[in-house]
Amino acid sequence: VEILLWACSSIIFIPLYFVLVNSVKSATEVQAMTIxxxxxxHFNNYVEVFHTGDMLKAFVNSSIYSVLSILLTSLLxxxxxxxxxxxxxxxxxxxxxxxxxxxxxxxxxxxxxxVMKALDFINTYxxxxxxxxxxxxxxxxxxxxxxxxxxxxxxxxxxxxxFLYK
Numbered sequence: 308v309e310i311l312l313w314a315c316s317s318i319i320f321i322p323l324y325f326v327l328v329n330s331v332k333s334a335t336e337v338q339a340m341t342i343x344x345x346x347x348x349h350f351n352n353y354v355e356v357f358h359t360g361d362m363l364k365a366f367v368n369s370s371i372y373s374v375l376s377i378l379l380t381s382l383l384x385x386x387x388x389x390x391x392x393x394x395x396x397x398x399x400x401x402x403x404x405x406x407x408x409x410x411x412x413x414x415x416x417x418x419x420x421x422v423m424k425a426l427d428f429i430n431t432y433x434x435x436x437x438x439x440x441x442x443x444x445x446x447x448x449x450x451x452x453x454x455x456x457x458x459x460x461x462x463x464x465x466x467x468x469x470f471l472y473k
Contacts, residue, residue: 384448388452393455
């Protein structure tokens with residue numbers, strides 16, 4: 308079993324080794340694409356990539372997208388899950404089932420792209436933030452529902468069954 312796990316982990320570690328070793332090689336050594344350790348280490352490759360690749364801007368953009376989409380997702384899913392759990396009605400069970408379907412079925416990217424294009428959200432901060440938030444909402448609502456429902460006294464593993472069929 309342990310040998311099998313080491314073999315499976317090599318699927319991750321071998322490409323990672325190639326990336327790290329090739330990142331400190333010279334241009335001629337990289338084109339050879341060998342496993343060998345470089346003859347001399349070229350850490351200036353990282354400086355060159357940082358300056359020419361505009362990595363600082365990419366980091367700032369990623370931070371903006373991540374933080375704002377997580378905040379929006381957390382806020383909306385906390386509000387929705389609290390209402391779904393606290394108000395016992397057939398409508399809330401239907402909404403819960405729709406969120407489950409949203410978690411199982413992937414988004415239709417063609418339709419999503421057409422809607423975003425019609426709203427002029429393509430290549431904008433708010434368009435990408437809303438897209439990320441919408442894609443994370445079903446799972447986050449499901450997670451929050453389980454937390455809220457367990458807090459109010461449901462059994463540990465039966466919260467979905469009890470929620471759906473009570």
